[in-house]
Amino acid sequence: MRKKTGIEGKYPFRNYLLMFSLIVVFIFLLLLSSIYYVKIKDFIEEKKEATTQLRIDQISNEIQLKFNNMYETINNLKANEIVIRYIDELTGSELSPSDKYYQMKSLEEYLYAIKQNNKLIDSILIITPESQFSSDSKYVDYKFNGMKLKSEVESNYHFVSIGETNKMIEHPLLGDKNWQEDVTSKDLNNQMYFGANSVSADGQFKGVILIIMNMNNLDDHIFYADQIALYDRKGTMLFKGNQVDGNIPHEIDRLEQRKKGLLSKKEDVELHYSSIPFYKFQLIYAEQIGYYSKQMQTTLKVIALIFLFTVLIAYIFSRIVGRKVLQPLYKLLTSLKEHEESKSYSSLLQKNDKRHIKMSLRERFFFYFLMTILLPLIVFMVIFYWQTSKIVLEDLQESYHTVHEKMARIMSNEINQRELIMARIALDNPLQYKVQEEKKDEIGSELLDKKKYSELMKQNIWIYNQNGEFLYTNSYSHPNQLNDEFYQLLLNSGRKISYTLERNHFNNSTIIMGIPIFSPDNYSELIGYVTVDIDSNQLSNFYSNWRKPGLELLLVDKNNRIISHQNPIKIGGVLEVTEDLLENDHIQSLNDHIYSTKITEQGWKFISKYNYSDIQKQVNQLFISNLYLLFIIFLLLLVFSYWISKRILRPFGQLNELFNTFDLKGSHHEIAEQFSGIDEVDTLTRNFNTMIQRMEELMHESLEANKERIQLKYEKREIQINALQSQINPHFLYNTLDNLIYLVESNETDKSVDMIVSLSRLFRFITNKEQVMIAIRDELAYTKTYIKIMSYRFDNFECIWDIDDDVLNFKTVKLIIQPVIENAIHHGARKTKNMVTIHISCKRIEDTVHIRVKDNAIGIREEDLSKVKAYLYAAVLNKSGIYNVNGRIKLHFGSIYGLNIESKLGEGTQVSIVIPIVK
Numbered sequence: 001m002r003k004k005t006g007i008e009g010k011y012p013f014r015n016y017l018l019m020f021s022l023i024v025v026f027i028f029l030l031l032l033s034s035i036y037y038v039k040i041k042d043f044i045e046e047k048k049e050a051t052t053q054l055r056i057d058q059i060s061n062e063i064q065l066k067f068n069n070m071y072e073t074i075n076n077l078k079a080n081e082i083v084i085r086y087i088d089e090l091t092g093s094e095l096s097p098s099d100k101y102y103q104m105k106s107l108e109e110y111l112y113a114i115k116q117n118n119k120l121i122d123s124i125l126i127i128t129p130e131s132q133f134s135s136d137s138k139y140v141d142y143k144f145n146g147m148k149l150k151s152e153v154e155s156n157y158h159f160v161s162i163g164e165t166n167k168m169i170e171h172p173l174l175g176d177k178n179w180q181e182d183v184t185s186k187d188l189n190n191q192m193y194f195g196a197n198s199v200s201a202d203g204q205f206k207g208v209i210l211i212i213m214n215m216n217n218l219d220d221h222i223f224y225a226d227q228i229a230l231y232d233r234k235g236t237m238l239f240k241g242n243q244v245d246g247n248i249p250h251e252i253d254r255l256e257q258r259k260k261g262l263l264s265k266k267e268d269v270e271l272h273y274s275s276i277p278f279y280k281f282q283l284i285y286a287e288q289i290g291y292y293s294k295q296m297q298t299t300l301k302v303i304a305l306i307f308l309f310t311v312l313i314a315y316i317f318s319r320i321v322g323r324k325v326l327q328p329l330y331k332l333l334t335s336l337k338e339h340e341e342s343k344s345y346s347s348l349l350q351k352n353d354k355r356h357i358k359m360s361l362r363e364r365f366f367f368y369f370l371m372t373i374l375l376p377l378i379v380f381m382v383i384f385y386w387q388t389s390k391i392v393l394e395d396l397q398e399s400y401h402t403v404h405e406k407m408a409r410i411m412s413n414e415i416n417q418r419e420l421i422m423a424r425i426a427l428d429n430p431l432q433y434k435v436q437e438e439k440k441d442e443i444g445s446e447l448l449d450k451k452k453y454s455e456l457m458k459q460n461i462w463i464y465n466q467n468g469e470f471l472y473t474n475s476y477s478h479p480n481q482l483n484d485e486f487y488q489l490l491l492n493s494g495r496k497i498s499y500t501l502e503r504n505h506f507n508n509s510t511i512i513m514g515i516p517i518f519s520p521d522n523y524s525e526l527i528g529y530v531t532v533d534i535d536s537n538q539l540s541n542f543y544s545n546w547r548k549p550g551l552e553l554l555l556v557d558k559n560n561r562i563i564s565h566q567n568p569i570k571i572g573g574v575l576e577v578t579e580d581l582l583e584n585d586h587i588q589s590l591n592d593h594i595y596s597t598k599i600t601e602q603g604w605k606f607i608s609k610y611n612y613s614d615i616q617k618q619v620n621q622l623f624i625s626n627l628y629l630l631f632i633i634f635l636l637l638l639v640f641s642y643w644i645s646k647r648i649l650r651p652f653g654q655l656n657e658l659f660n661t662f663d664l665k666g667s668h669h670e671i672a673e674q675f676s677g678i679d680e681v682d683t684l685t686r687n688f689n690t691m692i693q694r695m696e697e698l699m700h701e702s703l704e705a706n707k708e709r710i711q712l713k714y715e716k717r718e719i720q721i722n723a724l725q726s727q728i729n730p731h732f733l734y735n736t737l738d739n740l741i742y743l744v745e746s747n748e749t750d751k752s753v754d755m756i757v758s759l760s761r762l763f764r765f766i767t768n769k770e771q772v773m774i775a776i777r778d779e780l781a782y783t784k785t786y787i788k789i790m791s792y793r794f795d796n797f798e799c800i801w802d803i804d805d806d807v808l809n810f811k812t813v814k815l816i817i818q819p820v821i822e823n824a825i826h827h828g829a830r831k832t833k834n835m836v837t838i839h840i841s842c843k844r845i846e847d848t849v850h851i852r853v854k855d856n857a858i859g860i861r862e863e864d865l866s867k868v869k870a871y872l873y874a875a876v877l878n879k880s881g882i883y884n885v886n887g888r889i890k891l892h893f894g895s896i897y898g899l900n901i902e903s904k905l906g907e908g909t910q911v912s913i914v915i916p917i918v919k
Contacts, residue, residue, distance in 0.1 A: 021372040051399045056274045056285045066120045070194045074158045077209045078196035087206045111135035122214030128207035158194045161232040165189040215239040233280035244286045302387040369641040404595040404608040411606045412599040418532040422515045425530045432520040435528040443472040464529045509536045509571045539564045550611035558603030739793040751792045777808040783817045797829040802841035811918035816885045820853045820911045828857025851913040860903040
């Protein structure tokens with residue numbers, strides 16, 4: 001009967017498999033690519049937002065600090081006794097014109113010194129009814145003389161924005177109409193400034209003090225100032241950086257409605273909104289997203305290239321693996337064709353029997369699909385991980401570089417402020433005279449009482465004479481003498497700033513900076529020193545705001561000595577650096593990214609070290625967080641490989657069913673004509689149809705011959721085992737009856753009865769031929785019963801047992817220990833009157849069980865021992881005792897197992913049995 005399937009069109013099997021592999025690889029690669037693209041995109045977006053927010057916060061804080069500083073300055077100046085005294089003297093008639101000139105210069109120098117504390121200050125202007133005084137000789141129209149600021153200015157923190165001047169000032173001598181008509185708006189109305197009316201202690205109006213601002217200086221003193229736009233509370237633009245394009249003020253009306261932070265997006269720029277609450281300023285930050293867009297484009301390109309490369313690998317590997325997997329099928333087809341004309345298939349069968357590696361076709365297909373799909377996916381993951389790691393690492397480095405710039409800026413500002421106040425004090429002419437004359441009380445009056453140095457409210461200074469002896473400090477601690485080592489540094493420093501590190505009794509370190517003071521009359525004459533401090537705790541507070549895993553922040557001098565560090569223990573040590581770090585601002589070592597920025601003229605550098613492994617952990621986490629998806633994909637891959645191999649093997653399964661229906665007796669069977677559209681399968685079917693009848697006779701002959709050979713071998717083995725088993729019974733019976741006769745003749749009736757009962761139980765155990773294999777536990781129990789029987793006759797032996805519990809449940813051939821102990825008693829204990837000790841041990845060694853029976857009886861002569869070993873080696877089957885045991889073990893378990901004997905005359909005998917572990 002023939003079975004037909006009408007499938008038209010045939011494809012080579014290799015192409016059939018390749019098609020399935022490429023489709024699955026394409027699906028899985030598309031899935032992985034989508035997942036990790038979204039992950040990378042979200043990661044980069046998150047880092048971008050964090051970096052952007054960090055920069056916005058940095059800019060906002062710095063602008064806030066600048067404005068707060070000006071607010072404090074105007075508050076200080078409006079009731080400043082020095083300023084009021086200067087105004088009274090300059091507007092009065094007591095001083096001569098020349099004295100007034102010098103007083104005016106002195107006042108303007110004083111204002112200039114205050115201006116230096118804030119780089120956003122363009123000038124400080126005092127307008128009185130009679131005159132004007134400026135820190136930079138910048139004046140306004142004389143018609144402003146006599147003006148006053150309205151109370152609204154003070155309620156707005158003394159701040160007047162651009163275009164608000166006309167509304168915020170009044171003139172007692174001019175009406176509002178004349179004021180608006182006569183005063184041009186180009187002077188103050190186009191300016192922004194902090195202003196306050198100066199009033200003496202008795203309430204008299206002295207004039208108006210204006211701190212006029214120049215916002216263009218933001219470019220030089222605030223990071224990323226070219227990327228910001230600043231607006232006042234009414235939407236008036238105060239400052240716009242170079243990278244902020246377009247007429248943004250129209251967007252301000254929508255800011256309150258859009259609290260998401262993103263203002264607008266134009267090409268490669270995102271505009272972010274923030275505010276400075278104290279002055280209700282509105283800050284717009286223009287984020288250049290070209291870098292991030294480039295990253296995402298690079299990521300897409302990498303995914304696309306890796307995708308194509310992986311598909312190519314899948315194609316190549318499918319061809320290679322497919323050739324190996326289908327090799328047996330092709331060999332079979334070739335062999336069938338070669339033997340088709342010879343009419344004989346015996347050599348074909350012999351060739352197939354010589355295969356060393358046996359693997360079913362289903363296993364081969366499963367391996368094929370697993371490798372042709374899994375390997376490309378692994379290649380994709382490795383290359384994608386490598387490429388995206390580079391992109392992500394670059395992004396993280398950019399983020400860390402932002403932190404480094406921020407900290408370097410803070411450090412530079414802190415140190416520069418102290419250097420500036422030291423320089424001002426060292427060059428203060430009146431103060432130089434008082435230091436030269438060592439007038440301690442007047443030094444304090446000059447510094448604080450006259451309020452010339454408002455910064456001293458936040459910073460500690462110490463002034464010493466030319467011998468390093470203490471003169472003045474605004475701090476609670478005042479050492480009587482400069483440190484000798486630091487004194488020598490200052491003495492030899494010329495006019496440069498020197499520093500030292502000092503530790504208190506709490507082991508807290510402090511940086512002490514100092515500069516010499518020279519005589520105002522003789523510039524080469526040293527008259528004293530001024531020092532300021534930087535407390536390590538203050539710097540630690542800066543570090544704590546930026547503490548991240550793997551981040552190390554430190555400050556080193558030009559000799560690479562650490563003068564500030566997150567870890568106080570490291571302060572004072574020397575940083576090990578390479579030549580690259582000395583020459584470059586950024587280097588990458590094996591484990592670290594290191595950024596370095598020079599922040600002082602003394603060669604101090606701020607260094608941040610980012611541990612590469614910690615950054616790599618963040619990258620790894622990006623991939624590890626979705627391992628469950630990879631696990632699911634892998635499971636799907638296994639299921640698919642199994643399913644598709646089963647699917648493809650369906651034609652072979654149908655063919656196999658026909659083989660199963662083939663009857664050796666020549667009864668009816670089905671023959672297939674065509675199963676599928678796979679060319680190799682159809683070829684195999686055709687050859688099957690032609691060969692099945694020719695193989696029938698050969699298969700009959702081969703099967704009958706094998707059946708007869710196997711049956712003869714089995715019968716021979718059973719005969720040998722039964723013969724050996726039968727030898728045990730009489731041999732054991734002879735020895736046991738001898739013992740029983742001895743007890744009867746000795747009138748030991750009770751022992752005789754007990755021995756007969758025990759003997760009865762033993763013979764039930766021995767004669768049970770159906771139970772050839774028993775547990776070692778039962779074998780030991782039987783042996784102990786036998787020893788009990790023998791102890792009735794011989795009282796000059798004892799047994800010591802050393803049995804491992806883990807071997808008791810293993811299986812062994814029955815009756816292998818008792819014959820060995822029997823020999824030890826009859827050939828050892830019976831032939832001596834001395835006490836004989838028989839030591840029985842049973843141990844597991846790797847995959848075998850070692851049984852050892854050792855006695856200290858008379859032993860065996862060397863020539864007799866040689867004969868015994870020869871019989872054991874020959875594995876004779878016609879002897880009893882230990883020869884019987886050895887023969888049965890080898891028959892059951894193989895020739896590598898069995899019994900061995902060692903003995904020395906006069907010392908004793910040891911018998912070792914080795915059997916495999918059988919559970």
